[in-house]
Every structure is written in structure tokens, then in C-alpha cells.
Amino acid sequence: MTASVSFWRSAGLSLLILAIFLGAWEIAVMPKAGGGGAALDPEYAALLGQAAAQGGTTPMPGPSAIGKRLFELLADPFYVRGPNDQGIGVQIAYSLLRVGAGFGLAAIVAIPLGFVIGMSPLLNAALNPFIQVLRPVSPLAWMPLALYSIKDSAISAVFVIFICSIWPMLLNTAFGVASVRREWLNVARTLEAGRWRTAIRVILPAAAPTIVTGMRISIGIAWLVIVAAEMLVGGTGIGYWVWNQWNNLSIADIVIAILMIGLVGLALDRLLGLGARAVAWRE
Amino acid sequence: MTAYVSIEGVARRYGPTTIFQDVWFGIARGEFVCLVGHSGCGKTTILNILAGLEAPDDGAVIVDGQAISGPSLDRAVVFQGHALMPWMTAAGNVAFAISCRHRDWSRAACDAAAREALKRVGLDHAADRKPAELSGGMKQRVGIARALAINPKMLLMDEPFSALDALTRGALQDEVARLVSETAQTGFMITHDVDEAILLADRILLMSNGPEARIAEVVVNTLPKPRTRANLHHMPGYHALRDHILDFLIARSRAFKADAPPADWSARAVPAVSPALSPSPLAAE
Ligand SMILES: Nc1ncnc2c1ncn2[C@@H]1O[C@H](COP(=O)(O)OP(=O)(O)OP(=O)(O)O)[C@@H](O)[C@H]1O
Ligand SMILES: [Mg+2]
Numbered sequence: 121m122t123a124s125v126s127f128w129r130s131a132g133l134s135l136l137i138l139a140i141f142l143g144a145w146e147i148a149v150m151p152k153a154g155g156g157g158a159a160l161d162p163e164y165a166a167l168l169g170q171a172a173a174q175g176g177t178t179p180m181p182g183p184s185a186i187g188k189r190l191f192e193l194l195a196d197p198f199y200v201r202g203p204n205d206q207g208i209g210v211q212i213a214y215s216l217l218r219v220g221a222g223f224g225l226a227a228i229v230a231i232p233l234g235f236v237i238g239m240s241p242l243l244n245a246a247l248n249p250f251i252q253v254l255r256p257v258s259p260l261a262w263m264p265l266a267l268y269s270i271k272d273s274a275i276s277a278v279f280v281i282f283i284c285s286i287w288p289m290l291l292n293t294a295f296g297v298a299s300v301r302r303e304w305l306n307v308a309r310t311l312e313a314g315r316w317r318t319a320i321r322v323i324l325p326a327a328a329p330t331i332v333t334g335m336r337i338s339i340g341i342a343w344l345v346i347v348a349a350e351m352l353v354g355g356t357g358i359g360y361w362v363w364n365q366w367n368n369l370s371i372a373d374i375v376i377a378i379l380m381i382g383l384v385g386l387a388l389d390r391l392l393g394l395g396a397r398a399v400a401w402r403e
Numbered sequence: 404m405t406a407y408v409s410i411e412g413v414a415r416r417y418g419p420t421t422i423f424q425d426v427w428f429g430i431a432r433g434e435f436v437c438l439v440g441h442s443g444c445g446k447t448t449i450l451n452i453l454a455g456l457e458a459p460d461d462g463a464v465i466v467d468g469q470a471i472s473g474p475s476l477d478r479a480v481v482f483q484g485h486a487l488m489p490w491m492t493a494a495g496n497v498a499f500a501i502s503c504r505h506r507d508w509s510r511a512a513c514d515a516a517a518r519e520a521l522k523r524v525g526l527d528h529a530a531d532r533k534p535a536e537l538s539g540g541m542k543q544r545v546g547i548a549r550a551l552a553i554n555p556k557m558l559l560m561d562e563p564f565s566a567l568d569a570l571t572r573g574a575l576q577d578e579v580a581r582l583v584s585e586t587a588q589t590g591f592m593i594t595h596d597v598d599e600a601i602l603l604a605d606r607i608l609l610m611s612n613g614p615e616a617r618i619a620e621v622v623v624n625t626l627p628k629p630r631t632r633a634n635l636h637h638m639p640g641y642h643a644l645r646d647h648i649l650d651f652l653i654a655r656s657r658a659f660k661a662d663a664p665p666a667d668w669s670a671r672a673v674p675a676v677s678p679a680l681s682p683s684p685l686a687a688e
Contacts (some may be wrong), residue, residue, distance in 0.1 A: 128489045130573045287526045301486075302480055303486040304488055306456055306474075306480070306482070306486070307480075307486050307488075307568050309455075309502040310455075310456065310474040310475075310476075310478070310479065311476060311500050311504070312474065312475060312476050312503060317503065321499060322488065325488070325490040326488070326490070328490075401490035401533070401535075402489060402533070403489045403534070403535055
């Protein structure tokens with residue numbers, strides 16, 4: 121199935137698809153020659169809110185307009201002019217900070233706990249019902265509870281990230297630890313390696329690829345959830361920024377935000393991909 | 404014979420089935436003992452009990468006058484499936500074992516000792532390779548180096564060469580024979596290969612078929628040392644010895660019944676024979 125294709129051929133095709141897509145988009149949004157006064161769907165007008173109420177229409181920007189706007193935004197991504205006017209770089213940095221804090225805390229809790237669960241069939245069986253019930257809950261469902269008990273929207277967003285990151289790491293760590301080969305454990309036992317040395321030198325490296333896979337899934341979910349969480353709590357972050365641009369009807373900014381979210385998500389995944397490669401082993 | 408290790412009345416049962424019971428034997432210091440028997444009779448189980456990895460359902464293992472309660476650095480195991488850690492290099496695997504033996508040694512000292520141990524099995528050039536980059540025979544040699552590197556009082560080997568091709572196996576057998584005789588290493592090995600047993604063992608324990616397996620006979624190997632594969636089959640008495648063991652595996656292992664044993668048999672004092680000295684009538688048939 122997956123015969124190897126040359127990089128240049130696939131990259132060329134990718135560029136071609138992109139060019140066709142952007143070209144079609146540009147043509148589609150070009151102002152029509154004899155147009156003017158196209159009747160607006162009333163529902164659509166209602167959705168557009170103030171801008172439509174003022175009689176103005178916001179046309180879908182074409183790639184060239186978006187490109188121009190992207191250039192503007194990236195020319196000074198880190199400016200801060202008051203709480204509601206900060207550069208896109210600053211907003212992404214806020215989001216990354218929240219994801220980093222929530223994900224980091226989750227890793228600190230999930231990996232050691234997963235280790236213990238993986239080593240003890242009793243604990244595994246005892247905690248399994250709780251994990252099974254809590255895991256499928258949308259992390260955003262925790263938001264009201266977090267806001268109520270923490271009373272701080274910024275920390276609540278971090279808490280939501282924490283909750284959504286914890287399950288894949290917990291389950292993968294427990295699974296990885298529980299499925300370490302019996303023969304390696306026997307080697308450690310015959311060497312009288314002791315619990316600590318066995319955990320660090322044998323179980324951890326044996327389970328590391330599975331653990332990192334869990335981390336990779338977690339960070340992907342965290343990055344998905346942060347946008348929604350920031351739309352809810354507001355203030356700062358790329359999610360809030362998207363929502364803000366929607367209120368301003370800056371469609372070009374929204375498209376740019378989507379692109380940026382995608383690129384940052386890709387970068388996060390690649391980062392953990394590097395981690396996965398560092399701990400991989402082959403028999 | 405004052406035994407360094409003695410296995411006293413050991414049994415293994417799964418529910419109503421008794422795999423083996425009433426197994427008694429001893430291993431003297433500097434002695435090399437092989438256990439031969441058909442698949443499933445419980446050889447690996449006996450080795451694991453001897454290593455302390457499993458507890459017997461009955462009986463005990465006495466080492467140096469003390470009943471064992473678990474595994475020990477004094478009894479190194481060469482596992483059937485080499486059991487190397489794939490994330491460590493060959494030297495790393497051996498150094499890990501050394502660092503367990505010598506808790507106070509520096510990392511560099513462990514590494515140097517590991518390389519020395521690999522050199523003894525002829526693997527100094529492959530010390531920095533991961534197990535995935537080694538052939539089956541090389542992996543098994545790393546496993547042997549790891550076991551020998553901790554200077555165990557006893558070496559336990561579970562069919563260490565069974566997964567190898569005939570040529571590699573032969574070379575490794577000679578190597579182990581040399582290492583064992585150089586250091587007068589006390590050893591216990593499970594094997595299916597009769598020639599391997601004759602090459603390495605001072606005594607060969609023959610186990611009857613399971614369930615209800617027992618040590619049915621003890622064969623004393625009187626062929627002179629050093630033995631190599633090249634000179635083994637020219638030694639007088641070799642053929643008598645070999646035929647005796649093969650006859651056991653083909654016929655007597657099945658015929659042996661624990662509830663109706665031969666007249667001279669008792670579980671605690673299994674009869675010993677030396678077919679190489681006086682070819683037994685059984686072998687002459
Ligand atoms: N969990 C278990 N439940 C029931 N029977 C078991 C269990 N584990 C092992 N056995 C039985 O115990 C017997 C001894 O197993 P063991 O691995 O010691 O055999 P072996 O002599 O080493 O065989 P081989 O030469 O094939 O390695 C086998 O007949 C096996 O079927
Ligand atoms: Mg076996």
C-alpha cells in the first residue's frame with residue numbers, strides 16, 4: 121500500500137493542490153461585475169449582528185486579502201495596546217502557557233499514578249470504574265464546576281486542560297507499565313535490582329514509548345480544547361481572539377487564526393514526535 | 404558429596420494435576436549438572452524454582468545450608484529468550500547487571516567491567532550495538548556475559564542455545580565449556596541436546612515424562628576433561644553414554660511410572676549410572 125514516493129513529487133503535488141484551492145477561492149470571492157444589491161438572507165443578516173444592522177456587508181476575503189492581513193499581523197505579533205488589543209503572538213503565547221501548565225500538571229499527576237496503577241492489579245481494578253466514567257466526559261463540562269470552585273477564569277481554563285490531558289497519559293502509562301515483559305522483570309529480580317532501580321532502569325524505558333504516545337494524544341486534545349475553553353472564559357488567548365474577531369467581523373483574522381492554530385498544533389505534535397523517537401526501542 | 408545447592412522434595416501442582424513432585428537432587432560446588440527430559444515435564448519450572456523466581460508447592464531449595472526465599476545475585480540466570488533490554492546497548496545490558504552487583508561502583512567502572520566481560524565471550528567489537536543489531540548467537544553471548552559478569556556462585560541456563568542454528572550453537576557450546584572449566588563454575592543447565600549435555604555436564608539428570616514426572620536416573624559423565632566437540636566423539640565410552648541417554652529419552656522416560664518405580668529407585672537417592680565406564684546392558688541392546 122504505502123510504496124515510498126519521492127519527496128519532491130509529493131511536495132509538488134501538495135503545492136499544486138494549494139494553488140488550485142487558493143486560485144478557486146480568489147475567483148469565487150471576486151466582486152461580481154454587474155452585481156450590487158444582492159438580497160441578503162435575513163437569517164444570515166441576523167447572524168452578522170451589528171455590521172449587518174448598520175447596513176454594511178462583510179464580504180468573504182480572498183487569499184490575497186488574507187495574505188495582506190497575515191503580513192500585517194506578523195509584522196508586529198507581540199504588541200500590547202490595552203487588554204482588548206494584543207498581537208496574535210501574545211494571544212498564542214497565552215494559550216500555549218495555559219496548555220503547558222495544564223498539560224504539565226497532568227503529566228506530573230498522571231505518569232506516577234499510572235505507574236502505580238500499572239504495577240498493582242488491585243489498584244488498577246479499584247480505580248478503573250472511576251476512570252471509565254470520568255474519561256468520556258467532555259472537558260468543557262467541568263468548566264462551570266471549575267469556575268464555581270476556583271473562582272478564577274484563568275485558572276479554570278488551566279484546570280480544564282489538566283482534566284482533558286490526564287486520561288490518555290494515565291491510561292497509556294498504566295497500560296505500558298502493566299505490559300512490560302515478564303522476562304525483563306525476571307532479569308531485574310535475579311539481579312536483585314530492587315524496586316526503585318527496576319522502576320527507573322527497566323519499567324520506565326520499557327513503557328516509555330507507550331507513555332509518550334499518551335502524552336502526544338493528550339497534547340493534541342489539550343490544544344483542541346483550549347480554543348473552546350478560551351472562548352468561554354474570555355480575556356486572553358487565541359480562542360478568545362477568534363471570538364473577538366468574530367464580534368468585529370474580521371473574517372480574514374479568523375481564517376488566519378485557524379491557520380495559526382493548525383500550525384501550532386502541528387508543531388506541538390512534532391515536538392512530542394521527537395520525544396517519541398528519542399525513547400523508541402526496537403527488538 | 405557435600406552439596407552447595409540441594410533441592411529437597413520439590414513439587415509443582417496446577418489444580419489436580421501434579422506436574423512433578425518428590426524431586427530431590429544436589430549440586431556440588433564446581434559441578435556442572437544438566438537436566439534432560441521431554442517437553443512439558445517441568446524443567447523450566449525446576450530452574451525457576453532453583454533461581455527463586457517461583458516458589459515450589461512443596462519442598463525447598465537449600466543453598467549453603469539456608470532455604471532460599473527469592474532470587475539472588477549468587478544464582479545468575481541465562482534465559483532461553485536471551486531477555487536483553489532492547490533500549491540498552493550490549494555493554495549497557497552487562498553494565499546494568501554489574502551496577503546491581505557493585506552498588507558503589509562508578510558508571511565508568513561498570514562500563515569498563517562490562518566491556519571486559521564482553522571480551523571474554525568475543526564480543527568486544529559489538530559492545531556499543533543495541534540487541535536489535537546483533538545476531539541471535541551474539542545476543543545469547545551477551546546474555547552469557549551478563550550472567551558471568553556478576554561472578555555468580557552458580558549459573559542457571561534454560562536451553563540457552565536451542566534457538567540457534569547448528570553452527571553457532573556448536574561454537575557457543577565450546578565457548579561455554581571453556582569458560583565453565585576455566586573458572587570451575589558451578590552450573591545447572593536444561594537442554595534437549597544430548598551431545599551438549601555430554602560436553603558440559605559432570606552429571607546428567609534424566610527426567611521422566613509428565614505429568615507426575617520425577618528424576619528417574621542420574622548419569623555420571625566420566626569422560627575426561629577438557630572436552631570439546633571435536634574430540635568428544637573419539638573418546639572411549641562416548642557412544643555408550645550417548646546411547647544410554649537416547650534410550651532413556653526414547654523409551655524409558657515414558658515407561659517410568661512414579662507409582663511403580665524400578666526396584667532400586669527411590670526419590671531421595673536416585674540411582675546413578677556411569678555408562679561410559681561399563682557399558683550398561685540397556686545401551687548394548
Ligand atoms: N499456568 C499453568 N497452568 C497449568 N499448567 C501449567 C501452567 N504453567 C505451566 N504449566 C504446565 O507445567 C508443565 C511444565 O512446564 P515447563 O515450562 O516447566 O516445561 P518444560 O519441561 O520446561 O518444557 P519445555 O522443554 O517445552 O521448555 C507443562 O506441562 C505446562 O503445561
Ligand atoms: Mg522450558
